[in-house]
Amino acid sequence: xxxxxxxxxxxxxxxxKAVNNLSFAVEQNTITGLIGPNGAGKTVTFDxxxxxxxxxxxxxxxxxxxITNKQPFExxxxxxxxxxxxxxxxxxxxxxxVLLFSSQxxxxxxxxxxxxxxxxxxxxxxxxxxxxxxxxxxKICGELSYGEQKLVEVASLxxxxxxxEILLFDEPTSGLSESExxxxxxxxxxxxxxxxxFLIIEHNMSFxxxxxxxxxxxxxxxxxAEGKPQEIKQKKEVLEAYLGESENA
Amino acid sequence: xKLKYIIIGVxxxxxxxxxxxxxxNYYLHLIIMIMIYSVSAAGLNLMMGYLGLLPLSVAAFAGxxxxxxxxxxxxxxxxxxxxxxxxxxxxxxxAASIAVPLLRTRGIFYVIGTMFFxxxxxxxxxxxxxxxxxxxxxxxxxxxxxxxxxxxxxxELYYFILLMTVATHSTIYLIxxxxxxxxxLAIKExxxxxxxxxxxxxxxxxxxxxxxxxxxxxxxxxLAHYLSHISAENFSLLQSIDVFLMVTIGGPGTFYGxxxxxxxxxxxxxxxxxxxxxxxxxxxxxLVILMLIIPKGAIGxxxxxxxxxxxxxxxxxxxxxxxx
Numbered sequence: 093x094x095x096x097x098x099x100x101x102x103x104x105x106x107x108x109k110a111v112n113n114l115s116f117a118v119e120q121n122t123i124t125g126l127i128g129p130n131g132a133g134k135t136v137t138f139d140x141x142x143x144x145x146x147x148x149x150x151x152x153x154x155x156x157x158x159i160t161n162k163q164p165f166e167x168x169x170x171x172x173x174x175x176x177x178x179x180x181x182x183x184x185x186x187x188x189x190v191l192l193f194s195s196q197x198x199x200x201x202x203x204x205x206x207x208x209x210x211x212x213x214x215x216x217x218x219x220x221x222x223x224x225x226x227x228x229x230x231k232i233c234g235e236l237s238y239g240e241q242k243l244v245e246v247a248s249l250x251x252x253x254x255x256x257e258i259l260l261f262d263e264p265t266s267g268l269s270e271s272e273x274x275x276x277x278x279x280x281x282x283x284x285x286x287x288x289x290f291l292i293i294e295h296n297m298s299f300x301x302x303x304x305x306x307x308x309x310x311x312x313x314x315x316x317a318e319g320k321p322q323e324i325k326q327k328k329e330v331l332e333a334y335l336g337e338s339e340n341a
Numbered sequence: 342x343k344l345k346y347i348i349i350g351v352x353x354x355x356x357x358x359x360x361x362x363x364x365x366n367y368y369l370h371l372i373i374m375i376m377i378y379s380v381s382a383a384g385l386n387l388m389m390g391y392l393g394l395l396p397l398s399v400a401a402f403a404g405x406x407x408x409x410x411x412x413x414x415x416x417x418x419x420x421x422x423x424x425x426x427x428x429x430x431x432x433x434x435x436a437a438s439i440a441v442p443l444l445r446t447r448g449i450f451y452v453i454g455t456m457f458f459x460x461x462x463x464x465x466x467x468x469x470x471x472x473x474x475x476x477x478x479x480x481x482x483x484x485x486x487x488x489x490x491x492x493x494x495x496x497e498l499y500y501f502i503l504l505m506t507v508a509t510h511s512t513i514y515l516i517x518x519x520x521x522x523x524x525x526l527a528i529k530e531x532x533x534x535x536x537x538x539x540x541x542x543x544x545x546x547x548x549x550x551x552x553x554x555x556x557x558x559x560x561x562x563x564l565a566h567y568l569s570h571i572s573a574e575n576f577s578l579l580q581s582i583d584v585f586l587m588v589t590i591g592g593p594g595t596f597y598g599x600x601x602x603x604x605x606x607x608x609x610x611x612x613x614x615x616x617x618x619x620x621x622x623x624x625x626x627x628l629v630i631l632m633l634i635i636p637k638g639a640i641g642x643x644x645x646x647x648x649x650x651x652x653x654x655x656x657x658x659x660x661x662x663x664x665x
Contacts, residue, residue: 142537144533144536144537163541164536164537165536165537165539165540165541165542168536168537168538168539169539173537173538174537176533176534176537180531180534181530181531181534182526182527182530182531182534182535183530183531184526184530185526185527185530189523189526190527192520192523193520193523193524193526193527193535193538194538196520196523196524197520198524198538198539198540198541200521200541200544200545200548202520203519203520203521203524248538249538252538252539253539
């Protein structure tokens with residue numbers, strides 16, 4: 093089943109076309125990669141899906157429902173979680189507070205109610221254990237390493253209420269070491285078994301080839317290829333976009 | 342953190358039994374003023390410390406609270422609690438209505454917007470002679486009463502205001518430790534990330550501003566009924582800035598900071614009283630020094646590593662910048 097549909101979206105900034113008539117679909121319970129050279133419009137596409145940027149034209153459907161004109165927080169509540177390219181969590185908050193914040197019901201009437209937090213604490217403990225970062229629980233986010241912050245960001249998406257169905261990751265491996273990348277791969281694969289759907293922007297080719305079911309290649313805001321990792325590797329347009337035109341062109 | 346609770350216990354005991362040690366009523370008056378200021382500072386802290394937006398309209402809302410409650414009691418003999426409730430509600434509604442346009446601005450524009458509201462309200466206090474008594478002010482504001490019992494001596498007033506202060510601070514404590522308080526911190530730290538986790542920042546800012554200004558109204562009403570004589574001068578922009586300074590000195594974004602700030606501010610102002618014309622100047626100097634030594638506020642002071650602090654004291658940078 094297609095959980096997310098992007099239909100003919102266009103977005104220009106001044107005279108520059110950031111996204112050009114882009115359409116694609118994300119199947120439920122798969123990992124889809126969104127790749128392309130710098131400035132290809134990947135992050136703008138993410139911003140359009142999550143409502144932080146409005147497209148000039150086109151539609152975004154989530155579970156067949158039009159979300160194009162919804163507010164970003166409404167889209168998040170419907171079940172789309174996203175990470176950001178530059179991890180900037182809440183620098184002065186404790187990890188536990190960040191996760192408690194993420195796991196709370198953010199409708200105002202719930203926030204003043206003195207509800208027992210024990211259930212939430214338990215869920216948070218479980219997520220921390222499954223990501224193997226229990227030891228970070230009481231640390232201040234700003235004092236964590238880059239890799240640790242990325243894991244906390246993943247945790248914050250997993251404890252989020254209501255639990256997101258699709259997770260959008262913007263360069264989850266940038267700035268990470270080899271072992272940390274392997275850890276992320278493990279985590280993503282485990283999460284897919286738990287029925288999460290992924291859409292991932294990434295520059296790390298071995299990571300993306302390793303983990304994705306489908307890859308979409310963007311260049312200058314347009315889709316130039318779409319398919320299984322093995323097919324993408326062979327495509328001439330993709331190689332050209334990444335490596336430049338061939339000599340005799 | 343056990344030390345913290347010991348300190349709080351000692352301070353509470355001292356406050357409770359203070360009237361039995363004090364040589365004269367002047368000190369009682371001083372503590373009462375500290376308590377009233379601590380309420381408005383704690384209210385402002387909700388916006389400034391937790392949400393990270395600085396409204397310069399605290400005194401305006403304190404004034405709205407004070408004049409509402411005073412007028413209700415003078416004209417209609419309203420019981421104190423009902424007058425106070427009306428004052429708080431009116432302040433909250435006014436705050437919510439000005440917040441609608443104001444919260445669309447950010448940073449310095451927000452500060453300027455609230456400052457203009459403060460200036461306009463001050464002019465209204467001066468000119469709505471029927472309600473506020475104009476520049477002469479309102480005299481003979483009734484003393485607070487509870488269920489027919491009027492608190493008229495300074496000792497009674499002391500305990501009454503202590504009760505009100507503790508009640509207000511307890512409410513604020515519940516708010517900042519709730520999910521709502523955590524949401525405010527999250528907005529301050531990283532609004533975009535907070536939105537992406539499903540938070541509506543707009544309603545949270547609106548509620549926070551309303552609550553913050555309603556608390557300012559409580560402090561204004563307490564001031565009116567304690568002093569019995571209030572005028573527009575009690576609620577000018579300078580007072581708003583004073584409350585901002587209390588929070589800054591004490592430590593914004595911490596629960597105990599504004600209380601400590603109110604204590605320090607009042608004591609410094611009283612000590613400087615004998616310098617008359619030089620008071621504001623010296624006050625500025627003291628303030629600059631305090632901010633250089635303890636940038637995180639008085640409440641952050643004991644938690645700082647002393648040796649590290651001496652090494653990195655910003656005052657050294659300051660001095661070297663001047664004599665460069």
